[in-house]
Amino acid sequence: MSKPKGFEKPAGVRDYLPRAVTKLRKIENDVLHCMSRWGYRQMITPTLEYYDTVGVASSTSDQKLYKLLNNRGQALVLRSEMTAPVARVVSSLLKDEPLPLRLSYHANVFRAIEEEAGREAEFFQTGVELVGDDSAEADAEVVALAIASLQAAGVKSFKIAMGHVGFLNGLFQEAVPGLPEAQEELKGHLLGRDYVAFRETLRQLALPEAQKQELDGLLRLRGGKEICGQALELSSHPLARTSIDHLCKVWEVLVSYGVSQHVLIDLTMIGDFSYYTGMTFEGYAEELGFPVCSGGRYDNLLQQFGRAVPSTGFSLKTNRILDGVAGTPESEELPILVQYDALRRGEGLQEASRLRAEGHAVVTRLATGPEELQTVKRLDPETVESAGAQYRKIYTFVSFVSEHS
């Protein structure tokens, strides 16, 4: 294999230039600030975790985990998501803290990628975990906070699709009892949103035609609260019915929050982590073709770390949102230039210091002769990434000529 060239970086990772970073940092700060106003307090966990603990609990498929060995020969992973690391901390450092715990994070996470184009090997997540509360109230809180977070991030138009893993589990256990493989296959197609394959699997099952029709009707169970009623007709399985009852309660609380217009019940929703046990949801922005947030309830994850408590949460895909929201106009970010010669350096640097104290961005520059003096230039903000060559204003402190422009 040939060596990479000096300027190359690995597939699936990204450099963020200043204009993008300004936007990304603003989204990150605004969202974390929103979460803190909802009482969520921020944590930072390490990038490296043990494969045998967080790596396994993360429910990221093995070939998608970045693995490495430390100097002791122990298998480590780069974290693939934040829920399992937070669960580890809740079960260790925070094990004596009173519940419920409201925790937030902003972190880069990693997924080893196949050769597919456009897949990200490293990306940013900003999210929360509400630990130690199994109520519909708690599920509604994280959905309402996801909505508030998307708004804080500047996403103008979006929908939250909300479902329940328990409903699907109950429904399939009732419809194809004793056939866990068929159940998993049907769920897999729903996860992949491959409805053609779902119908094909259904067609091949040895079921009465009427029941196939009913299961096929699942695909139409998307809408407002009326969907709950229709779902109850589909299944008499206790797990399915309890799940729908819970979802109805979540909806009611979302109405009290005044945000149900952003929410759609979608009973084909599974959620992308196998540790989800209850309500799951995904957020779709109108401007973007992929989910910008996802979350759900995971009541069995924490017991893997030694503290068996129910939890719910979500994360925003922060860098995906970046492409869908407007940034500050470049011109507002241009710095002031203070230029000076060696004789008037002290004066020039003092003025720069004064302007910085007032909050301005100031670049300073020594000019050794009149030909080195800069003038105000306006370059095309779309083609120039650095503000290094253009200024909002120029202050000049030189003995050979002195002017403000």
Added chain:
Amino acid sequence: MSKPKGFEKPAGVRDYLPRAVTKLRKIENDVLHCMSRWGYRQMITPTLEYYDTVGVASSTSDQKLYKLLNNRGQALVLRSEMTAPVARVVSSLLKDEPLPLRLSYHANVFRAIEEEAGREAEFFQTGVELVGDDSAEADAEVVALAIASLQAAGVKSFKIAMGHVGFLNGLFQEAVPGLPEAQEELKGHLLGRDYVAFRETLRQLALPEAQKQELDGLLRLRGGKEICGQALELSSHPLARTSIDHLCKVWEVLVSYGVSQHVLIDLTMIGDFSYYTGMTFEGYAEELGFPVCSGGRYDNLLQQFGRAVPSTGFSLKTNRILDGVAGTPESEELPILVQYDALRRGEGLQEASRLRAEGHAVVTRLATGPEELQTVKRLDPETVESAGAQYRKIYTFVSFVSEHS
């Protein structure tokens, strides 16, 4: 080897609980804001880089690099510092940008650790690179910005020790010519601040006693500008003399900045990266026993990535500073609790929303009976990490009882 327990994390990495994160984020934001007021614009580069490019250029010793393979079998590293990744971007995405470029970053970096206790395998750096300017003015700018950044971070009392790699190279080339191993050994002892070993190596060299005395005198070359004069007496080597001239100029500019009282010339200073070619510096805080920032000039690094331009920069060891600065008193971070029953939920959630819009941190809670109502509690902030069980104020919206406390 036994498997790690569920709650364990790898050696050398750290969890940051909310109180520490609040401080860390404040330091990070204040420092980045300071850097932006000096015209430095922020970049983000990936955690994973090619071993053959950034890994090698980073001049981190091979056994301290975390290495792994991607799915294509290519050798990757977790970045061990940020200067080489920034150099890669300056030579690729930013290769047509006008110079000088002022870039900043905040990033986690990684060093595989030996068994020594207390070593960090992952830590945070906040820093800048000033690319494309070889002047003393540029070196002084980054030292002055390091001082401004330490002040922005809340470090009260600190000293910057400043030296020059070129002076030491010239001095040793003159003193022990043709003995590169002896030169490297002497420099190695200075880097490790092991002056006993330095004197021992010196003693064993076949040099005239007077010259040994002179070289030993190097260890006393620490102080203000007068040190430059004394250094010129030590060596007539052209590289050593040019280096001292440059350092004198840097000092003069620092006087113009009005910050020379924070700076100490220390000609035993080498800098911890082998890519340094000129001025190097380290910052020491009075409260802390280790350097809190380090930097220097690296004029040959960028040519490894295809763009041969001189550069200078520094980074703050952000998480080390954390332990040395005061945080916000815990009581100011306590949230308001809004509690309600199912009947008055809408009212309660609306009040929570109003308080959040005013900037308050608000936690909400459903109470199903009078026995579930919370009252204001004050727990010891030193023993309780979560604010989940204590509140600054409580608003109650229930039909069975209604009061504000």
